[in-house]
Amino acid sequence: MKRFFPFFVLVTLALLCYAFYQAMYVAPTESTMGDVQRIFYYHLPHAWVAFLLFFTNFLASIWYLVRRSERSDALALASAEVGVVFCTVVLITGPLWARPVWGIWWTWDARLTSTLVLWLIYVSYLVLRRFATGAQTQVLSAALAIFGFVDVPIVYLSIRYFRTQHPQPVIAGGEGSGLDPRMWTAVLWNLAGFLSLALLLIWLRYRLALAENAVEEAHANRALGPEAEMRSGKSDGRAEAEMRVTKPDGRGSAPQSSSAPKVGKPR
């Protein structure tokens, strides 16, 4: 996979450039809102990608609870982090669009509000990941991820109904508003480009998470003592050197050296 990485980066860049061209030059200017409407080509694809990423987080969390696989936990973490980033973009582009067009920053419109709640749920997931300690972090976060995603349809339902009861101006294009086919093309190209970018970022973050795990495991192996480190096949030659030079271990109150425990002589 690593060999494809540069190629993947190029593809992503190409897609993003072409998508930019589509959004800024090819797509027609919107009749009522003017060029500001072009922000929509960023707003909508980011929303879709964010949702897809949170769904990925949901599946990865379930898989983690079933199989306790480190890789699925790494994927869950990566997809949540990148998802929150994309979600943030949605929440920023929404008001940026609303302000020039309608003169207001925020109206608690259904879609934007749902996205805000989604953002809050996954930020709380990231907070839990940061504040939980030890091995339980992964299990607890996976549980929270399941709660969060199960909540998503309920969030949408409740906010939609609320808005029908108390209508407000709609920012991100109403339900019935159709799109010129050339606009759809721009949306789809941007979707492709940002999906590619998301996959790229997730790939990087995933690799980083696995590397961090590997470092922790190496430290943990080292704590077992040089002979155990050698047995686990992960030593770097330093273990043998340690065995020869017995140096005192600075860890805790145990005055023992990190080499093999002293053999008790028969009494």
Place this chain on the structure above:
Amino acid sequence: MTVMAVARRTLAKDLRLEWRAKDAVNSMLFFALLVVVIFSFSFDPTAEESRRIAGGLVWVAFLFAAVVALNQTWARELRNQVLDAYRVSPAPAVSLFLAKAVGNFILVSVLELLMTPLFVIFYNLRSVGPVYQLLLIAVLGTWALVVNGTFFAAISIRTRSREIMLPLILFPISIPALLAMVDATTSVLTGEASPRFWLQLLAVYDLVFTTVCVALFDTVINAE
């Protein structure tokens, strides 16, 4: 012992503990009272306005009181590490969850029963819609807060900054339920709309999350 039998015993034990450690409950009651008073100072509406905003105020006040209660009931299990004694026994983890959830429900309901008359007095509230609907909203809504709250409290007490973690992870997920509770209460108080959709939503929320909690609690309580 069956799941329900253990749950009943644990609930009985918890209620006895609440009763004996009355100072904890009393401080919660006082906190609830303070919340009501402070809100009343902050918003001084006319009778008509009060019906519109009371729904939101009341439920936010209940939410804060609930968070204090939820943290307390799990903190008791951590004192003397007595939760270990439960975990080494063959008793099923789900019984512990049910007992704690029902116990919290009772405790939070008591708080609500004490706070409501105060709100009625301070805001001169009179409901236009039928009162039994308000009761229904209260029951479904309280369970929605308590079921997730009990679960997340069990998670958050094992993290750093344990007390603040509970609201951080509970509030976002509870937003749809809160929306339902607030809007339903406002609809009934003002008599302007039927709370039926909201009641259905709350029922679905309660069902879905009770199931998820029961399914995942064992995994979570035994995660070290």
Place this chain on the structure above:
Amino acid sequence: MKSSASAPTDAAPGGAVNTPQQTPVSRPPVNARAVVSLEGVVRHFGRFAALRGVTAEVDAGRLFLILGENGAGKSTLLRIMAGLLKPTRGSITMLGSTDLREVASRMGYMGHAPLLYDELSAMENLRYFAGLYGIAQGIDTRCQAAIRLVGLDPELKRGVGQYSQGMRQRISLARAIVHDPELLLLDEPFSNVDVQSAREMARLLGNMRDEGKTIFVVTHQPVVLEAVADESLLLSAGLLAARERGLPEYMKFPYSQRADHTDADKGNDGACPGPVEGGER
């Protein structure tokens, strides 16, 4: 004094060492009477390795002391045996089962902390915990019997939070034995307990061992159990450093009161000082 005839699996009369290098590659025949079997048990807390590969097999019906300096991993080992923690690596079999939840009803655990509800009386505490173990009929009788066995009065209505430390430890022990488990895991049962109570508890443990129970005691006061201990397992820095009959010789002396004897004390070759000539087990 002791019932079982066979020697512990890997202790020579002078005490053998179970270092990682000596762990056999091929598995020895499984000891059918082994009530606890640990194999390469490793437990990490983040980067810190509390247990670094403990392997041991023990027979039923004996009283084992788990000794070692602070931070050696004794409590961690006990918690893993009780099922409160899972080993990061390695396997553990208790009472013939690798799923510790299955055999939970046959094990009793006494933790470092009291594991009791301060506001409830002794009987109320015991009734609740006995209920968790599925005891329904005659529950009151059994609870009263357990409380009397540890030398306390079941009629006391005070919350156990108001008991003295010694009384609390004894109620904690009563809680651990009320369901008549086959295997007991006790973490520092004598800490802060007066000498008289400690002696009585030690005698009680000896009686239970004679009835056929297997008992593991983590303690910093091994002298209390001098008369009843069958074997000592010495943990050091997360490894099983020694395994001996009775108490290690040096612990029978005033040295036993020091929980922090270092390598310097043990002399250059790592053996413990102390007159050995004429010393007998």
